[in-house]
Amino acid sequence: MHLGALFISHHVLTSGSVRETARRFELSPSTVSTAIRHLETELAFKLTERASGELVTLLASGRVLEGLEPITAAIGELGQFAGHDAAAADAYEAWASRIPLKIVTIERFLEVADQGSINRAARRLRLGQPQLSLQLANLEKFLGGRLFERQAQGSVLTEEGRRAYQIFTAISQAWNDLKSSADERYRRAARSLRIGSIIPTGSESWVARCLGSLVSEWNARRSNNAISLVSMTADDLREALKSGRIDVAILDSVFGLESFRHRQLLQTDMVVIAPPDSTGTTVADLVAGHAICMPSPRTGLGHAAMAFSDERAPDRRLRSRDITAADSLPVIVDLVANHGYVSFLGRVSAMPIADKVRIVDLDEHLPMSYHVAFNHRKAAADACAVIIEAAARLTSEAVAQTMARAEARESAA
Template identity: 75%
Template sequence: MHLGALFVASHVLSSGSMRETARRFNISVSTVSAAIDNLETELALKLAERSSGELVILLAGGRVQEGLAPILAATEQLGNLLGHREPEAYGQWAARIPVKLVTMERYLEVADQGSINRAARRLRLGQPQLSLQIANLEKFFGSRLFERQAQGSALTEEGRFAYTVFSTISLAWNELKSAADERYQRTARSLRIGAIIPTGSESWVARCLGSLVAEWNTGRNKNALSLVSMTADDLREALKSGRIDVAILDSVFGLESFRHRELLRTDMVAIAPPDSTEATAPELVASHPICTPSPRTGIGHAAMTFGYDRTLHRRLRDRDITAADSLPVIVDLVANHGYVSFLGRVSAMPIADRVRIVELEEPMAMSYHVAFNHRKAAADACDLLIATAAKIVPAPVAKDAAFA
């Protein structure tokens, strides 16, 4: 990362505006945005969020701004040495400093070793590459930083000043980076589990996750658990991107490259408003609007097949909601707003006091799956989840099975 990019990112964190920063230093907004993105990547930390066209600086951004203060002070010293003392001119210059932080580290190594050759060996770099970087630094300073001697290289007066400034910058940057490394190690140790959004705290998903956490901690596993609920589509993307390690889904569509196992098997039922009187699912579908999750989910796909293939000219078809990916919202639409929907029996039974459960005339099988990545901890968590589900839910969950 360049020192100029750090200066720009720091100004964004203090001003709260990328556009104002771009105008002040006469650089493009894309350059400013790249500076913030690079800093977030280097520190493995989200510093700001863009919301409704405005930039919101997060608490972490304020802490990083404090950590950057010694770097900004050292940069100002550097500007004074090189003749950029007037505030406006200084800002224009500082935002464009091309010197990379890694180049500063290498300069310090050369100074400590007193030899480019010895420093190159320690850094495992080619001597010509390191010599070129030192030459570019001297060009930036406009003066020699080392006096070449028979036994190596000695710092000039300007070189000693550069050493002081670069040491300050390096120390402050390494402190920021060490905090990032600690965060990364905590994240690496954490096992991230995502589940489809449960119908409520009494649902089988919530109970499975609760039991998993209790047994996981009792077993003194070294990996801390991190739990999150998402829509099925978001779970697939999170698993593919590595943001989660394990996903509980009602379908494994699109996850062919991941290992997956069946978690439990059930059948589908219709859920209807408690005051409805229709006796069969086709009658319900004909008399009520339907709400279902996205058709890319197992429930959504099966529900759309049942609701539409058989009843193409329903009276309330224009009121259907076919992308309600939150099960609590679906339950509320059914219980309080006259909709009908479809759920696996295992998810419907715990809410039987809020909705009517209507059997389908033709059985429609459903299964839930757990998909996971290559980590051994992820496989261990899957084993526990499957064992827990077997205790909580009879397998298979048949029409007459009891469910507490």
């Protein structure tokens, strides 16, 4: 990592703008963007992202900005040492943003100073002595002064060398502090098992309860792999699994995931969910008399539901009010329960919200299945086994509760 790239990155994180930084330092935007990317690579996490064409700094960037402060302060001292006074802002910033000096060169200079010998330092660093001597010579050329007096017993710092030693020690310590924090975050991320699921209908849904069971059982086993959870659309889950951003995906279709291991999680049938005060008794009546909200057709549920509803009422007058890409199941439930829409769900997802909506059977059986797909990690396979066990347990409990309610209704009648 170059000092110039650190100086540029500090200004980007301060200003929140690549283009403003490029204009200020008279650099190309690509050069500034490259500096940020190199810093993100070194620290192993994202500091910025693009949103609507604008650069947005992420929360973690605040901590990194604090860690860069002592480095930029030391660069200011280095500028005075090299004859570039920070008081002349334009000239100083142009120089500081282009410093070619690498952190590794600084640390090699410190090693020579601590060892008092280029030969001893070269052996410790496992470098050739000529290579290390050339790097020191280039450093002296950059700073415009001699840093070492070569003597028979070794190399001794000059007065200028002692000043450079103080500046470089501050830079090295600040950089190592930043790196050690990043290394620990990277170790935690490497141990973490990332699980993604389709968005639950609510806290009482089988998906949420399945994940709750997983976390509880996983932590009870004292596994070395920490779990991180995220919910997203089925389409996004497929892309996240392919790109390696998650290790396990719970979704309603494994289309496009043929290269991944996957197992059926549970099977159910599709039902209509309708407003509590609706009166339609058939799918055709409900679809004809209400607007429809459902997930995107890119999901298994959305694709099946759209095809089924179009077959039942191809000329509906409320088609203009349909929402066919509402990928948040809680929003779909709210639209049905409170705003007069109808939708389609798997029965296992509809049963926990039976007190909020009407559940109407289809006039023909339309099977639905949910799946869990996972990558090659052993921890991912272990988590899948726990998820499948939890889903089987929850499904059997739901069936038992449904039968008990039906028996209670028959007894009351």
